[in-house]
Amino acid sequence: MTEETHVLDSPPTGAAPDWTIAQDWAHYSAEDHATWDTLFRRQRALLPGRASDAYLRGLDVLNLSRPGIPDFDELSERLMKLTGWQVVAVPGLVPDDVFFDHMANRRFVAGNFIRRPDQLDYIQEPDVFHDVFGHVPMLADPVFADYLEAYGRGGQRALELGALKQLARLYWYTVEFGLIAEGGGLRIYGSGIVSSAAETRFALESDSPNRLGFDLRRVMRSAYRIDDFQQNYFVIPSYEALLRATVETDFAPLYAEILAQPDIPIATILPEDEVITRGTQRHASAAAG
Numbered sequence: 433m434t435e436e437t438h439v440l441d442s443p444p445t446g447a448a449p450d451w452t453i454a455q456d457w458a459h460y461s462a463e464d465h466a467t468w469d470t471l472f473r474r475q476r477a478l479l480p481g482r483a484s485d486a487y488l489r490g491l492d493v494l495n496l497s498r499p500g501i502p503d504f505d506e507l508s509e510r511l512m513k514l515t516g517w518q519v520v521a522v523p524g525l526v527p528d529d530v531f532f533d534h535m536a537n538r539r540f541v542a543g544n545f546i547r548r549p550d551q552l553d554y555i556q557e558p559d560v561f562h563d564v565f566g567h568v569p570m571l572a573d574p575v576f577a578d579y580l581e582a583y584g585r586g587g588q589r590a591l592e593l594g595a596l597k598q599l600a601r602l603y604w605y606t607v608e609f610g611l612i613a614e615g616g617g618l619r620i621y622g623s624g625i626v627s628s629a630a631e632t633r634f635a636l637e638s639d640s641p642n643r644l645g646f647d648l649r650r651v652m653r654s655a656y657r658i659d660d661f662q663q664n665y666f667v668i669p670s671y672e673a674l675l676r677a678t679v680e681t682d683f684a685p686l687y688a689e690i691l692a693q694p695d696i697p698i699a700t701i702l703p704e705d706e707v708i709t710r711g712t713q714r715h716a717s718a719a720a721g
């Protein structure tokens with residue numbers, strides 16, 4: 433999930449060779465379900481008019497508004513009928529090759545655990561709220577569902593080509609922190625935004641960040657930060673355009689070209705960028721002191 437992740441080399445005790453575990457829905461405590469419900473209510477109230485229609489439709493058709501942490505088997509059954517995806521439980525971060533293999537086979541790995549009540553606003557490892565509330569609704573969209581499968585296959589390829597860092601930036605700036613031009617304005621669809629109350633507002637309403645038109649090559653050269661709100665967001669025109677940009681690109685020569693160029697530092701605007709809003713970066717300066 434980050435530019436530098438640290439995971440075990442082999443599955444922990446009790447996990448299958450592909451790192452999956454049983455969700456064991458019965459093991460969640462009343463406090464766990466209450467944490468889900470608190471987070472759900474807060475985000476659900478913020479999202480109309482802010483989240484992409486595809487995301488809101490997914491939340492609805494997957495029946496995610498029922499109280500409590502969702503049962504992955506039930507969720508997978510619904511998702512399977514819609515787009516052929518499943519949700520499988522894992523104990524935490526899994527190695528990159530395992531992550532990509534699941535994705536290439538339309539299995540989304542979701543953390544089994546939920547954050548503690550004193551961690552409502554920030555957690556380091558993706559938990560069931562981030563993974564299910566944040567990611568799974570978009571998997572009900574047929575075009576986005578195809579994009580993620582293509583990403584999984586691309587990940588396997590990027591590992592072979594030594595370009596994981598470059599491809600991971602594409603995931604970061606689309607799947608995790610993406611914006612889309614929709615309904616005459618901007619909407620959020622990235623899971624890291626839709627699952628965070630503060631970043632939902634920041635990404636759309638703050639005058640601090642830059643919002644730039646999506647460009648595949650540009651994004652794969654762009655460093656990102658994992659410890660604060662983003663300073664640059666990238667805006668796609670449509671999910672079809674995003675899918676097309678990835679399936680119609682020959683990544684091997686593109687990686688070769690990008691690996692020979694310097695990374696683009698965070699918060700940079702290049703002369704060739706399509707600037708949708710130019711930010712003040714006052715949030716970043718304030719954070720720096």
Ligand code: HBI
Binds near residue numbers: 524531542603
């Ligand atoms: N494992 N469970 C889990 N969730 C992730 O988002 C994840 C992962 N392992 C690797 C990974 N992400 C990233 O390294 C890839 O996006 C590159």
Ligand code: FE
Binds near residue numbers: 558563
């Ligand atoms: Fe995520």
